[in-house]
Amino acid sequence: MNKYNTISISPFSSSTEKEHYLLSCNGRYFEVNQPLAELLTDLQQNETQEAAIQTYINKKEGKYTFEQTESLIKKHIDPLLTIPKEKKCTFLYEKELLTAATVERFSKRFSFLFNRKFMWSLLSIATVMDIFFFINVPDLLVFNNRANAFGMAGLLIFMLVSSFFHELGHASACKYCGVKHGSIGFGLYLNFPVLYTDVTEIWKLNRKQRFMVNIAGVYFQCFFLIVLLVGFWMTGDDMLRYMILILNLGFLMTLNPFFKFDGYWIVSDLLGVPSLRKRSIEIIKYYWNRIMRRRIQQMPYLLRIGLAERWGLAIYAAIVNFFMGYYFIYIIPRFLYNFLLSFPGEMQELILYLSNNLTPPFALMRNIGMQLLFLALLGYLFTKMIRSLKKQNSKNGEQA
Incomplete structure (x- = not known):
């Protein structure tokens, strides 16, 4: 059986000016351009990789050499066959x-x-x-x-x-x-x-x-x-x-x-922009690299879509990056500051009610409960982030 037939190809609906396709393999989905989708189709329709490469080169009228096409397969298509079935985890x-x-x-x-x-x-x-x-x-x-x-x-x-x-x-x-x-x-x-x-x-x-x-x-x-x-x-x-x-x-x-x-x-x-968060950061990195006169390896997604969507993505990128900075730099520190100021007094008030056999007000219980829940979730979030960073550093150390 042709191993490339395990990858399915379908049109992908997005706002890119050039036609893109969706590849599906092991429950994972990938957006690719038309030339790569054509190459995969040739690999699926020919019995050998050599025949598929030659078919592709003939279609492109010699635009690519045999070695370039073979390198493209190894870099962009073959890795799809070895990707684990487990989906990328979105949640902590x-x-x-x-x-x-x-x-x-x-x-x-x-x-x-x-x-x-x-x-x-x-x-x-x-x-x-x-x-x-x-x-x-x-x-x-x-x-x-x-x-x-x-x-x-x-x-x-x-x-x-x-x-x-x-x-x-x-x-x-x-x-x-x-x-x-x-x-x-x-x-x-x-x-x-x-x-x-x-x-x-x-x-x-x-x-x-x-x-x-x-x-x-x-x-x-x-x-x-x-x-x-x-x-x-x-x-x-x-x-x-x-x-x-x-x-x-x-x-x-x-x-x-x-x-x-x-x-x-x-x-x-x-x-019509998949991986919206990634694209919003991508454009900032692009302009930062231009300002710093660094080499630009790939044009950002923003510059490959229609004008209306381009403006929409630019506005979204500005707002979302401001909001995320505001959330992590202001909201979380402010919560921790207010927690240190108010929580000891609220706990003292709760103990006073309980020691006198009185039912604490709902508002007091709500405040204490919500603060403790938010604090516990923050602790879990930062613990997972630290573990992830340690794991990444460990991998980088092994590669070095």
Whole structure:
């Protein structure tokens, strides 16, 4: 059997001015240009590598020599055959909760919801109703300190059910678009605990279909949102208000384009630029090397796409790099500073309540709990980063 037939080739939908293709091997996906895709096709269609190289050289009318083409195969195609099946880990920690087969029992039943007109109508209605809620509800952010443990447990259950339905939306959209989805799991991204769905195969889809899959989680949660908004207007119940606020906070987090949540992939689809974070750093390195008069090995992706997308990527690169710097240089140090100032006093207050057999206020428990959780996640994040750096330095030492 021809070993190159284990690599599949399909057109790739992006904003590059020249046509690109998607290679799939061992569950991993790679974007390549047209000449490389043509060379791989020749390797698959010929019995020997020598015959494939000669066919390719004839197609290119002698543009490449036999040695150059052979070197291209060794450098860019052969390594794909030895790449391990394990996918690149996005999370600091991840744990599968539901297998792909289990998720499929639900996703195939909900895939009918992706009629385009119905989907955009519901998203529009939910958006208008949500804006009306924020404009017209008085004391929107006032929290009732009399909330009891049962109410808090109810909110937690709601968050879990809503998050599961969000992930089911991604899986159902995959089913509708005709690609396989993977499992649903729990992961730790930076210092954010998240649920995730493996939708790696959506790279085979066009940009509009990928956009549909990536917005599908929010779309499914909009069903919850509309029901909650109607219920709140009819009853004015505080618990429904809290649920609506929790959903909106979730929307802000998941549609954030700076971290690798849904918003990041949505912007990637709109611009037609895969590996958006990498490309945003790539352009900064390019101009820095030009200023320092260093050798430019490869033109950045930004200069190989259309004008509108080029401006979009340039703006995104500026904003995202500023935001990430702001987060790590200002937000985290400020949290640690405030933690050192306030936490000892809050713990003393908690001990005082408990020693007098009094129930501590919910606000106090919330502050202590959130600070400890955030601190624990930060500790885990930096521990993983230090271990990763040590591992990388160890590899570099072995290579030297």
